[in-house]
Amino acid sequence: MPRRLLPLVRALAGLLLGLACLGYGYAVRKVTVLAEPAQPAAAPEDPSLPSIPGEPALPSPAAKVPLVVTEGEMVRDATVGGLARLPDGQLARTYVGSPAQACPT
Amino acid sequence: MASPRRFARVRGWVQAAFLAIWLNPLLYLPVVCGPVYHCHACPLSAFACPIGVLANFSAWHVFPFVAVGTLLVVAMSIGALVCGWACPFGLVQDLLARIPTRKFRIPIWLGHGRYAVLVILVLALPFWLGTESKLFFCRLCPVATLESALPETVKTGVLPSAPRLVILALLVAAIFLYRRPWCRVLCPLGGLLTLGNRWSLFRLRWEKARCNHCGKCARDCPFGVELPERLNSVQCLRCLECTGEKCGALRSTWRPGQ
Numbered sequence: 230m231p232r233r234l235l236p237l238v239r240a241l242a243g244l245l246l247g248l249a250c251l252g253y254g255y256a257v258r259k260v261t262v263l264a265e266p267a268q269p270a271a272a273p274e275d276p277s278l279p280s281i282p283g284e285p286a287l288p289s290p291a292a293k294v295p296l297v298v299t300e301g302e303m304v305r306d307a308t309v310g311g312l313a314r315l316p317d318g319q320l321a322r323t324y325v326g327s328p329a330q331a332c333p334t
Numbered sequence: 335m336a337s338p339r340r341f342a343r344v345r346g347w348v349q350a351a352f353l354a355i356w357l358n359p360l361l362y363l364p365v366v367c368g369p370v371y372h373c374h375a376c377p378l379s380a381f382a383c384p385i386g387v388l389a390n391f392s393a394w395h396v397f398p399f400v401a402v403g404t405l406l407v408v409a410m411s412i413g414a415l416v417c418g419w420a421c422p423f424g425l426v427q428d429l430l431a432r433i434p435t436r437k438f439r440i441p442i443w444l445g446h447g448r449y450a451v452l453v454i455l456v457l458a459l460p461f462w463l464g465t466e467s468k469l470f471f472c473r474l475c476p477v478a479t480l481e482s483a484l485p486e487t488v489k490t491g492v493l494p495s496a497p498r499l500v501i502l503a504l505l506v507a508a509i510f511l512y513r514r515p516w517c518r519v520l521c522p523l524g525g526l527l528t529l530g531n532r533w534s535l536f537r538l539r540w541e542k543a544r545c546n547h548c549g550k551c552a553r554d555c556p557f558g559v560e561l562p563e564r565l566n567s568v569q570c571l572r573c574l575e576c577t578g579e580k581c582g583a584l585r586s587t588w589r590p591g592q
Contacts (some may be wrong), residue, residue, distance in 0.1 A: 236533070236590035237535075237542060237589070237590050239590075240410050240411075240533055240534055240535045240590055241535070243404070243406055243409070243530070243533060244407060244410040244411055244535070245408030246406055247402075247404070247405070247406025247407035247408075247409075247410060247411075248400045248403065248404070248407060249401045250400070250403030250406060251399070251400060251403030251407065252403075253399050253403075254398075254399030254400035254403055261395060262499050264453060300398075300399060300400050301365035301400065301443075302365065303391070303394075303396070304364065304365050304366070304367060304382050304387055304400055304401070305364040305365045305382070306400075307365055307374075307386060307387045307390035307391065308364045308374040308375070308379075308383075308386070308387075309364075309463065312390070312394060313464075313465065313466075314393060314394050314395065314465075315462060318346045318395070318486050320394055320396070323425075330374035331384075331439060332373075332374065332472065332482065
C-alpha cells in the first residue's frame, strides 16, 4: 500500500469501527433489566380466608419482571436517571410506566 | 481568502445556528447521543450528552456501544471541529471572552487534565461508587449546573448544591482570564475528540513551500497551539483561524495524506 494512503485508510477504518459500534448498539444489542409491571395484577381472593371488615388488604409488593431493552432505550434512561444497578449486579428500572421528565442529578 | 477576524464572526453565527439544533424542544431525541457537550437535563435539550451517557453506563457496568460509536464517528471524521464550531458551551465561553479582559496563556501540559477528568471522574468513580454518589460526574459538572440546575432553580426556587455553584463560579472567573479554559483543561469530550485530530478525515495541512516562517499563525491562534509544527495536535480545537492567514500555508483538507 502506498504510504500516503495510510492516513486515509486509518481514518476510514476508525470511521467504520464507529459505525459498526453504532449499528450494533442500536440494532443488535439487548440488555435485560428488571422492571415493575405498569399495572400489577390483583391477587385472586382466597375464599377460605375470613375477611376482616374495615381492614383494607395490604398491597403485595410487585415482583419485578425481566425486561429486554435496546441500548437506545438505555441511553434515554441515562438522561432521566431511569436505571439503577442493584447490589447483586442486575439493572433495574427506577420508574413505572413513562419515564421521568428530568435527570435526578 | 478570509482574514482571521472575518472567520471568527462566521464561526459565531455557525455556533448560534447549531445551538438551534441542540436546544430544540421540537427535536426531542433522547435515544441519540449528541456529539457536543450539552447537558441532557436541560429543559430544551434535544439529545443525550455523550459524557453523561458514558458516566451512567460506567456506573451500570455496561459497555456503551452507542456513545463510543458516536464519538468514534465524529472523532475520525472531523476531530475537534465540533469543539470550535458547534459546541454550545464553547459558544458560551466565546461570548463571555468578548468582554475585554487580559487573557493569559494556559500551559500545554494542563491539557492532560481533560484525560484525568475522563478517566477518574467520568469512568472510574461512577464505576466504583455508582450514580447515587455525591462525586458522580453529573452532580459536579458545571455545564449541568448552568444548563439544568439553574433553570430548575428558577422553576422551583431550590438552589444547586454549594460545590456545584463554586465549580461554576470558578469556571466563569477563569473564562475572563483564559480562552476556552473548560475546553482546554477539563472537558472530557474535548479530550476525546481532539485525539481524533491526528487521524481524522478532515485535517489541517501545512504547505511548507508557502510558509515564510513569520510565526503569525502561532500568534493568532486563540488556543496557543505551537503552529505550524503542532498542527492537528490535541491542543487544537479547530477554530480554523490559522487557515485564514494570507500566506495560505495552513489549509484544511478532506484528503489525509495528500
